[in-house]
Amino acid sequence: MTSIAKPRIVHRGLSRNRLGLTVRDYEGGMSTLCAGCGHDSVTAAIIQALFELAVPPHRVAKMSGIGCSSKTPAYFLNASHSFNAVHGRMPCIATGAAAANRELYLLGVSGDGDSLSIGLGQFAHAVRRNLDMLYIIENNGVYGLTKGQFSASADIGTAAKRGEVNEQPPIDPVQLTMALGGTFVARSFSGDKDQLVPLIKAGMRHEGFAVIDVLSPCVTFNDHEASTKSYAYTREHSHEVMHTDFVPPMPGITVSYDKGEVVPITMHDGSRLLLRKVSDDYDPHSRGAAIEYIRTQQRKGEIVTGLLFVDESRPDMHGINSTTGMPLNELPFRSLCPGKRRLAALQRRYR
Amino acid sequence: MDPTKTDGTEYFHRVVDCQWACPAHTDVPEYIRLIAQGRFTDAYLLNRQSNVFPGILGRVCDRPCEPACRRTRVEDKPVAICRLKRVASDNREEIGDRLPQAPRHRNGKRIALVGAGCASLAVANDLIPLGYECVIFEALDKPGGLMRTNIPAFRLPASVLDEEIDYIVDMGVDLRLSHPVQSMSALLEEGFDAVFVGTGAPKGKELKLPGRYDTDRIHIGIQWLESIAFGHVTSVGRRVLIIGVGNTAMDCCRSSLRLGAKNVKVMARKPRAFFKASDWELEDAEEERVKIVVNHSPREFLVEDGKLVGMKFDVLEYEFDDRGRITDSRIVDEATLPCDDVVLAIGQENAFPWVERDIGIEFDKWDVPVVDPTTFESTREGVFFGGDAAFGPKNIIWAVEHGHQAAISIHKYCQGTSLTDRLPRGVNLTTAKMGIHEWSYSNDYDPAGRRIMPHVDLKKRFRKLNIEVELGFSAEDAAAEVERCLNCDLQTVFTAGLCIECDACIDICPVDCLTITPNGDQETIEANLKTARLEAEQPLYLSGPLPHTSRVMVKDENLCVHCGLCAERCPTGAWDMQKSTVVIPYALDEAERDEQLCQTAQKAG
Numbered sequence: 001m002t003s004i005a006k007p008r009i010v011h012r013g014l015s016r017n018r019l020g021l022t023v024r025d026y027e028g029g030m031s032t033l034c035a036g037c038g039h040d041s042v043t044a045a046i047i048q049a050l051f052e053l054a055v056p057p058h059r060v061a062k063m064s065g066i067g068c069s070s071k072t073p074a075y076f077l078n079a080s081h082s083f084n085a086v087h088g089r090m091p092c093i094a095t096g097a098a099a100a101n102r103e104l105y106l107l108g109v110s111g112d113g114d115s116l117s118i119g120l121g122q123f124a125h126a127v128r129r130n131l132d133m134l135y136i137i138e139n140n141g142v143y144g145l146t147k148g149q150f151s152a153s154a155d156i157g158t159a160a161k162r163g164e165v166n167e168q169p170p171i172d173p174v175q176l177t178m179a180l181g182g183t184f185v186a187r188s189f190s191g192d193k194d195q196l197v198p199l200i201k202a203g204m205r206h207e208g209f210a211v212i213d214v215l216s217p218c219v220t221f222n223d224h225e226a227s228t229k230s231y232a233y234t235r236e237h238s239h240e241v242m243h244t245d246f247v248p249p250m251p252g253i254t255v256s257y258d259k260g261e262v263v264p265i266t267m268h269d270g271s272r273l274l275l276r277k278v279s280d281d282y283d284p285h286s287r288g289a290a291i292e293y294i295r296t297q298q299r300k301g302e303i304v305t306g307l308l309f310v311d312e313s314r315p316d317m318h319g320i321n322s323t324t325g326m327p328l329n330e331l332p333f334r335s336l337c338p339g340k341r342r343l344a345a346l347q348r349r350y351r
Numbered sequence: 352m353d354p355t356k357t358d359g360t361e362y363f364h365r366v367v368d369c370q371w372a373c374p375a376h377t378d379v380p381e382y383i384r385l386i387a388q389g390r391f392t393d394a395y396l397l398n399r400q401s402n403v404f405p406g407i408l409g410r411v412c413d414r415p416c417e418p419a420c421r422r423t424r425v426e427d428k429p430v431a432i433c434r435l436k437r438v439a440s441d442n443r444e445e446i447g448d449r450l451p452q453a454p455r456h457r458n459g460k461r462i463a464l465v466g467a468g469c470a471s472l473a474v475a476n477d478l479i480p481l482g483y484e485c486v487i488f489e490a491l492d493k494p495g496g497l498m499r500t501n502i503p504a505f506r507l508p509a510s511v512l513d514e515e516i517d518y519i520v521d522m523g524v525d526l527r528l529s530h531p532v533q534s535m536s537a538l539l540e541e542g543f544d545a546v547f548v549g550t551g552a553p554k555g556k557e558l559k560l561p562g563r564y565d566t567d568r569i570h571i572g573i574q575w576l577e578s579i580a581f582g583h584v585t586s587v588g589r590r591v592l593i594i595g596v597g598n599t600a601m602d603c604c605r606s607s608l609r610l611g612a613k614n615v616k617v618m619a620r621k622p623r624a625f626f627k628a629s630d631w632e633l634e635d636a637e638e639e640r641v642k643i644v645v646n647h648s649p650r651e652f653l654v655e656d657g658k659l660v661g662m663k664f665d666v667l668e669y670e671f672d673d674r675g676r677i678t679d680s681r682i683v684d685e686a687t688l689p690c691d692d693v694v695l696a697i698g699q700e701n702a703f704p705w706v707e708r709d710i711g712i713e714f715d716k717w718d719v720p721v722v723d724p725t726t727f728e729s730t731r732e733g734v735f736f737g738g739d740a741a742f743g744p745k746n747i748i749w750a751v752e753h754g755h756q757a758a759i760s761i762h763k764y765c766q767g768t769s770l771t772d773r774l775p776r777g778v779n780l781t782t783a784k785m786g787i788h789e790w791s792y793s794n795d796y797d798p799a800g801r802r803i804m805p806h807v808d809l810k811k812r813f814r815k816l817n818i819e820v821e822l823g824f825s826a827e828d829a830a831a832e833v834e835r836c837l838n839c840d841l842q843t844v845f846t847a848g849l850c851i852e853c854d855a856c857i858d859i860c861p862v863d864c865l866t867i868t869p870n871g872d873q874e875t876i877e878a879n880l881k882t883a884r885l886e887a888e889q890p891l892y893l894s895g896p897l898p899h900t901s902r903v904m905v906k907d908e909n910l911c912v913h914c915g916l917c918a919e920r921c922p923t924g925a926w927d928m929q930k931s932t933v934v935i936p937y938a939l940d941e942a943e944r945d946e947q948l949c950q951t952a953q954k955a956g
């Protein structure tokens with residue numbers, strides 16, 4: 001725990017975004033995580049991305065479950081909505097929030113334990129529903145908060161701090177999400193903000209379920225030599241195949257890029273992603289080929305990072321269910337609550 | 352870029368902006384911390400070590416430290432460094448037994464010091480404890496030089512002056528008052544081992560315009576102030592014009608008000624941005640309703656029947672370039688202002704009518720002695736100059752520093768060692784970590800604004816000539832002001848080999864002054880900084896290659912507020928907060944070195 005809070009100093013080098021806010025306005029409470037925890041860096045990346053996107057803080061709902069990672073929404077966006085769900089149950093709460101107010105930006109932060117161990121079922125269904133939210137998994141291979149037991153993402157052969165070796169195969173959230181029909185799948189590293197910040201921006205702008213699996217080392221329980229989720233291991237073995245630049249909608253301004261090298265993707269709000277191939281043999285358009293590639297590289301001990309798959313064409317939960325276009329709290333009372341007779345008519349249809 | 356060299360360099364000294372800016376390198380952050388702990392006497396003595404006159408300087412120092420203060424980079428106003436010095440002085444206890452003393456046995460060397468101002472007193476302060484006999488010759492019947500004659504008592508009470516001068520004189524100075532030195536060659540014949548000239552810059556500049564000598568109501572600022580200080584002038588006319596807008600002009604206009612003037616105007620040739628006076632002195636004068644008139648260039652004194660009736664001015668208009676510098680001026684009008692007295696405060700010079708020009712002391716084409724800027728020796732061996740006498744008018748704190756340096760030279764000269772082989776300055780570092788989340792300094796950033804110095808009521812202060820206007824900080828003011836200090840001497844020290852590049856320091860830094868980036872030339876590194884570099888003068892602190900990626904850690908010293916959060920959040924201790932102490936050698940240290948050399952030689956021999 002840090003004894004003093006980060007002071008709010010508006011220094012001369014601080015810039016302001018479109019809303020006139022500084023990056024300080026996107027910060028939250030003082031982190032109580034261990035010094036050097038990867039999760040704090042992810043927090044900083046979220047703050048930076050949301051500042052750059054100029055998202056109005058009050059339009060964001062921060063969703064999380066239980067874990068060190070799930071504590072982090074307290075450390076950014078003080079002026080946003082927030083819900084800290086029961087362990088592994090954040091996706092269903094997020095589904096409810098999305099159903100009620102489709103104008104909220106849902107930003108979920110979870111851990112590998114929260115999403116892949118206890119919460120795997122909830123997670124899988126959120127992917128299927130293509131819930132319109134950004135879902136960040138701060139993946140450290142352990143249950144940090146409960147002192148470092150292996151989580152479902154621990155690799156075979158990785159050793160705990162005390163030496164015990166994991167024998168169970170890992171669940172890779174990236175391959176899982178692709179297999180489940182996810183529409184925006186990315187992997188990154190807490191120590192690489194150049195990659196992570198544009199990914200968060202892109203994920204925020206994606207209409208549908210965007211998953212970013214962020215390798216985020218636990219300095220206290222999983223940063224030793226025999227770990228496959230340490231800072232050193234991640235740095236040495238991760239390999240970026242697709243670099244993403246995020247270009248916000250700028251009417252009248254064209255962006256120039258080399259066509260052969262860059263794949264442009266236009267998002268629903270008009271912003272664009274420029275995907276630059278770092279590896280020639282990677283194809284981000286084919287779900288099957290992508291999974292195959294990631295798996296092959298995984299066998300070679302390589303962690304593939306970047307925006308690995310994106311499909312802007314599939315409808316999100318609201319589209320699939322043809323829900324009303326307005327947040328429920330803005331619907332006139334008559335339409336929101338059409339009365340006893342309409343309810344009875346509806347019930348008759350199901351008899 | 353190469354990693355920043357901090358060992359054996361002045362790097363960490365420069366980070367302490369106030370201490371670096373202070374000519375005598377007063378350890379500002381440390382004395383402020385001592386005040387915060389209520390250790391006023393210790394704070395006073397720490398000050399005294401470098402600036403010799405904390406009580407005096409705590410009132411009237413030119414404060415080059417304050418514009419340099421890091422606090423001005425996060426808000427408008429610097430820490431009230433000077434006022435806090437006075438707090439140390441006002442609250443100190445008896446210090447007699449903690450002052451340096453003359454040794455029982457003198458070393459047989461006699462030094463003559465000409466002029467009992469701050470420079471000579473500083474030399475005596477350093478040499479007497481080493482056993483030197485110091486004889487100070489003073490033309491006036493009181494010591495203090497310009498501090499007494501030119502600084503009015505309402506800014507610097509005589510009691511404060513007397514007390515701090517007495518500390519030195521009581522060590523055993525042979526002070527010969529009312530004893531002007533008429534001839535340098537005669538003095539040299541008296542057989543002193545060395546001579547120090549600290550006679551200041553006692554000659555006020557003239558303004559030779561028509562009418563100048565047709566009346567006795569035109570005064571030369573510094574002489575006029577001296578006459579007031581010694582009670583020879585006790586009144587002035589109702590309407591007074593002060594010519595010039597430096598600090599002497601401010602003292603002259605405020606003195607006029609105390610002698611009975613009702614309408615005082617300070618006449619400036621140029622616009623306000625070009626004024627020489629310190630901002631706070633201008634503020635204090637304007638608080639007393641002195642009017643400052645800009646763009647008026649004196650043309651003529653108007654004297655009728657031997658009586659000064661007014662002054663004629665050209666009214667000027669200036670043109671500026673985009674950096675605000677004057678490129679052109681022209682006369683657009685003329686103005687006549689009635690007055691009863693005029694005080695000329697347009698500068699002063701040093702003057703040496705008593706130094707013969709054929710005794711090996713060279714003077715340059717401006718008739719200023721040729722003085723070595725490091726040793727303060729003139730072209731004649733064994734004759735030293737310091738203070739305003741050496742390089743023209745500066746200020747008290749520069750004179751004190753000259754005194755320290757001249758004392759070292761005089762000691763070396765008398766011991767027959769090389770004047771240029773001087774002990775270097777150094778920096779010592781010790782970690783400030785006391786435990787988990789515990790540092791040996793108050794690292795929490797306090798957003799409080801600068802305290803305002805309380806003044807004596809505007810009605811009351813003119814009743815007597817010597818009512819000190821500034822009342823000094825209250826205990827509450829002092830307690831709040833000390834917390835504004837950013838502790839720049841608590842250095843952020845980085846050990847590249849320990850870094851795991853987790854970004855924790857970068858994420859927590861409240862001023863975004865840290866960056867990890869691939870190494871490159873200066874331009875590339877600057878382009879990658881998290882916050883654009885605003886001050887080219889302030890250094891970048893660059894690490895060696897980091898173990899994981901060979902990138903480098905870069906810190907922009909300009910922005911850092913020394914809150915210690917980087918070190919607090921660093922999981923490996925790669926960042927540490929370390930207390931730096933700048934080691935400034937004095938004559939005493941040189942003497943100790945001599946002694947050690949002597950002992951080793953004896954053992955060897």
Ligand SMILES: Cc1ncc(C[n+]2csc(CCOP(=O)(O)OP(=O)(O)O)c2C)c(N)n1
Pocket residue numbers: 066067068069070087110111112113114115118138140142143144145146151
């Ligand atoms: C229902 C329930 N079961 C178990 C726990 C105990 N528990 C708290 S946090 C946690 C694991 C969190 O791991 P992860 O999501 O990876 O977060 P990390 O701390 O690693 O960031 C567990 C098992 C709980 N709080 N609630």
Ligand code: SF4
Pocket residue numbers: 032033034036037038039068069140144145217218219220221
């Ligand atoms: S236990 Fe691990 S995951 Fe939790 S705060 Fe500490 S370093 Fe981070």
Ligand SMILES: [Mg+2]
Pocket residue numbers: 067111112113138139140141142143144151
């Ligand atoms: Mg975990």
